[in-house]
Structure formats: structure tokens, C-alpha cells
Amino acid sequence: MVSVSGDGGYNEVVNGVMQADNPKAVCAVMAAGNANDHRRTVGTKPLEEAIAEGHVRQIDLLKIHTGQKEGEPLEYAHSYIGFGLTPVVATELEKGSKGALTEMISVIKTFSEFEPFEMRLPDGKRHKVDSLVFANIPEMAKYATLSEATATPADGKFEVILFPHMPKWRVALNALRATTQGLGDQPSVSSYEFTTLKPLPFQMDGEVKNVDAGVTVRVESAHGALQTIG
Numbered sequence: 001m002v003s004v005s006g007d008g009g010y011n012e013v014v015n016g017v018m019q020a021d022n023p024k025a026v027c028a029v030m031a032a033g034n035a036n037d038h039r040r041t042v043g044t045k046p047l048e049e050a051i052a053e054g055h056v057r058q059i060d061l062l063k064i065h066t067g068q069k070e071g072e073p074l075e076y077a078h079s080y081i082g083f084g085l086t087p088v089v090a091t092e093l094e095k096g097s098k099g100a101l102t103e104m105i106s107v108i109k110t111f112s113e114f115e116p117f118e119m120r121l122p123d124g125k126r127h128k129v130d131s132l133v134f135a136n137i138p139e140m141a142k143y144a145t146l147s148e149a150t151a152t153p154a155d156g157k158f159e160v161i162l163f164p165h166m167p168k169w170r171v172a173l174n175a176l177r178a179t180t181q182g183l184g185d186q187p188s189v190s191s192y193e194f195t196t197l198k199p200l201p202f203q204m205d206g207e208v209k210n211v212d213a214g215v216t217v218r219v220e221s222a223h224g225a226l227q228t229i230g
Contacts, residue, residue, distance in 0.1 A: 002047070004030045007038050007079060011205035014061065014226060019073050026056050026227045038079045038205070041137040042153055042228075050230040058224035059153045062136050064204070067215040077204040078136065078226065081219060084117055085131040085163065116165040119194040126197070128165040134192060134219045135159045156223040157188040193218045 003013040010029040017025045030047055031039040042059065044050070062077040116130045136153050198213045211217060 001025060002028045002030055004032045006032065006036055006206065008206035010038060010078060011076075011207050014078050015073075015076055018061070018076050018225065026229055028228055028230045037137060039230075041079075045230065047230045054229075056227050056229055057154070059226050059228055060136060060156060060158070061222040061225045062134055062158055062204075063220045063222040063225075065216070065218040065220075066209070066211040075204065075209070076222065076225070077134075079205050080133055080135045080137065081202060081204050082131070082133040083200060083202045084129055085114055117200055118197045120197060121194055129162065130165050131161070131163040133161040135161060135186075136221075154224065155188075156221050157190050158219075158221050159186040159188055160192055161186050190223075191218065191220045 001013060001017065003010045014027060017027055028047055029039050062081050064075050064081055068074060116128050118126055118128050120126050136158050193216060195216045196211055196213055199210060201208055201210050
């Protein structure tokens with residue numbers, strides 16, 4: 001199955017394949033969106049050449065639990081899941097190709113209306129957070145380098161990029177750092193869990209979702225869950 005789309009369209013294809021539970025299904029994406037983060041960072045060769053060779057490989061997905069009832073399908077992300085500021089910034093950046101300088105200015109403008117969110121960790125402590133991203137790839141939103149880790153999308157782990165609440169000028173510096181030199185090494189885990197205290201929007205590969213208050217959110221690495229080519 002070849003998705004001619006950007007990250008959001010490919011997200012829908014991947015979730016459809018996971019719900020179908022067909023072990024023979026093989027997915028690929030032909031970049032036709034704006035950011036195309038997944039294709040840019042995971043692709044190894046031109047898609048036509050890869051299909052001709054027929055070499056299928058397995059990569060991890062991010063699986064998220066957001067209070068689904070019994071029988072409801074879980075959702076998956078091929079590249080990243082974000083809460084707080086970073087998804088807002090990514091949405092702004094993906095509105096169009098404006099150039100690096102103009103897009104960095106757009107990032108700064110989003111800070112004026114942004115508010116942090118609170119979450120509760122399993123130890124019971126509350127934390128006020130500006131941004132929390134779970135990344136299966138090292139880059140997002142065309143210019144932001146999230147992690148310098150040598151991990152791959154097939155190692156059973158993902159990176160956690162967390163910005164605790166801080167003055168907005170420091171958040172701006174971190175955002176600019178992400179779009180220029182990168183954020184450096186970030187911790188890698190196979191699962192992460194927290195509880196929402198208020199209704200909270202989040203982003204999966206560019207697709208905006210919502211989770212209710214009082215829900216235990218758990219993100220896990222679905223190791224080798226997707227067969228892909230390219």
C-alpha cells in the first residue's frame with residue numbers, strides 16, 4: 001500500500017493497516033505533503049527502486065492508550081506524538097513553505113497565546129510542562145531536530161523530549177535551537193505514562209486529537225509493528 005501524502009495522510013493509512021491486522025500488508029509513503037518528516041528521515045532510497053528490489057523491513061510504531069473502552073482500537077503514530085507547545089509550533093510550521101527565517105518568526109508569535117499544561121506522573125507528583133514529545137524519528141516540522149541519538153525507528157525505543165514550564169524567552173531560545181543546531185541527546189524509553197488533569201489536545205504525525213481529563217495516557221513502542229519498503 002503506497003500512500004501519496006504527507007505525514008498526516010500516512011498516519012491514517014498506517015492506522016487502517018494496524019486495525020486490519022493483515023500480516024502480509026506492506027506500507028510505504030510517497031512524499032506529497034508539506035513537511036514529509038517520516039519519508040525524509042526513514043527513507044533509504046527512491047521508492048520506485050525499493051519496490052523493484054522488493055526488500056521489506058520492519059519498523060517500530062508509537063502506540064498510545066488514551067482511555068479507549070474495551071473493543072475500541074488503539075491509535076498508532078509512525079513518527080511522533082506531541083502534547084503542549086511543540087504540536088502547536090508544528091501546526092504553524094506546516095501551514096506552508098515560508099523559508100526558515102520566516103518560520104522561526106512564526107514560532108515566536110505562537111508563544112503569546114500559549115499556556116503550559118499540568119500532568120501527574122505515576123509517583124503522584126504534578127508537573128507543569130510547556131512541551132512533551134515522544135519521537136520515533138529525530139526530526140519534525142521540516143526544520144526541528146529533536147534528538148541526536150543514534151537510535152533508529154527499529155530499536156524498540158523512542159525519545160522523550162520534555163520542556164518543563166519556563167519563562168517564554170527561554171522557550172523561544174529552545175525552539176530556535178531546535179531549528180538550527182538541534183536539541184542534542186534525549187532519553188530513550190520503551191514506554192511512558194502520565195495522567196491528564198484537564199482535557200488536552202495532542203498531535204499524532206500532524207493529526208490533532210483530544211484526550212479527556214483524568215485519563216492515564218500511556219505511550220509504548222510497538223516494536224517492529226509495521227512492514228515497510230523504501
